[in-house]
Amino acid sequence: MPFFKSSLSGPGYVVLNVIRVCNIIALLAIVAASFCMLIKTFVVSKFFFFDGVSHVITGCLALALILTEIGVFRRYIANNWPLLSINSGFITLAVLMIILGVSVLGNLNKTATSENSLGRTFWQLTIASGIVVSLFGVINIFANYAFRQKSLGITARQVRKYGSTAPQKVDVSPSLSVRTAKSGRRSFYLNRRSVSDTLPSYHTDNRPAARNISAPVMATTPIKGVSDGGVPVINGVQRPDLAHHPAYQGQNF
Incomplete structure (x- = not known):
């Protein structure tokens, strides 16, 4: 045909x-x-x-x-x-x-x-x-x-x-596609691979180079303006240690 x-x-x-x-x-x-x-x-x-x-x-x-x-x-x-x-x-x-x-x-x-x-x-x-x-x-x-x-x-x-x-x-x-060509209907869709390339990924990776911006980064070594525990110090005031935050204690609200 x-x-x-x-x-x-x-x-x-x-x-x-x-x-x-x-x-x-x-x-x-x-x-x-x-x-x-x-x-x-x-x-x-x-x-x-x-x-x-x-x-x-x-x-x-x-x-x-x-x-x-x-x-x-x-x-x-x-x-x-x-x-x-x-x-x-x-x-x-x-x-x-x-x-x-x-x-x-x-x-x-x-x-x-x-x-x-x-x-x-x-x-x-x-x-x-x-x-x-x-x-x-x-x-x-x-x-x-x-x-x-x-x-x-x-x-x-x-x-x-x-x-x-x-x-x-x-x-x-x-x-x-082959199916739409046989049925005569046009299918407008995005390639799954192209979608995965254009949309941001929220999966975390243990490798330092692959960490996403949305993943939290915890300092492990003391740097200038940071206390020994990795907690930042601003104008002489030390921010509370995040280890005591309820989210890290496994509490449910």
Whole structure:
């Protein structure tokens, strides 16, 4: 199966880029139909404001999807619209295209956007744009599952950009274990060895060089400012011997 998926990367580069061109054309038709209906709504409808706002939102959303398909503002899209970035597939794009198509076709039932109001040419443009963009929305869903490499975490967008070199160009997560690769679920975990190297250790060692800072150090030889018993002397005042502390007497409280 991985060999089959890798063999589809080369043809997938061509097929997905052809689909991208068709997506842009279909979305441009939605923009044209939306603004055409917007003009007719202002002329005919009495409640033109809300209908006009809906047409503006439809046209602006189609323009935004065109920008994602062209590939401009990639950093902004990755930070703010991650579901439309290169690290995601075509599912969000496909769903939005289907919604746009249904919205445009639904407006044809209104008086302001009927065949008599728009004229036969613009009415045909509107109905064709709704059908085509919905159709390519469905095609994008099938293309997303057909050309992605799920075991490697490579999306269909990455195949569309890099083709057969996608496994070398894309940073495949090293945390994908054999089990998660078979199940298709990503596992993000820290290596146990790396954790033990970065976290501090509180185990004590009898060797002087291996003593941790958290382990108490008892002086055994007299030094300057220290009494014969190893108890420090500060300004002539000797601190009480720790040997008499309850913790060292084995008392329980």
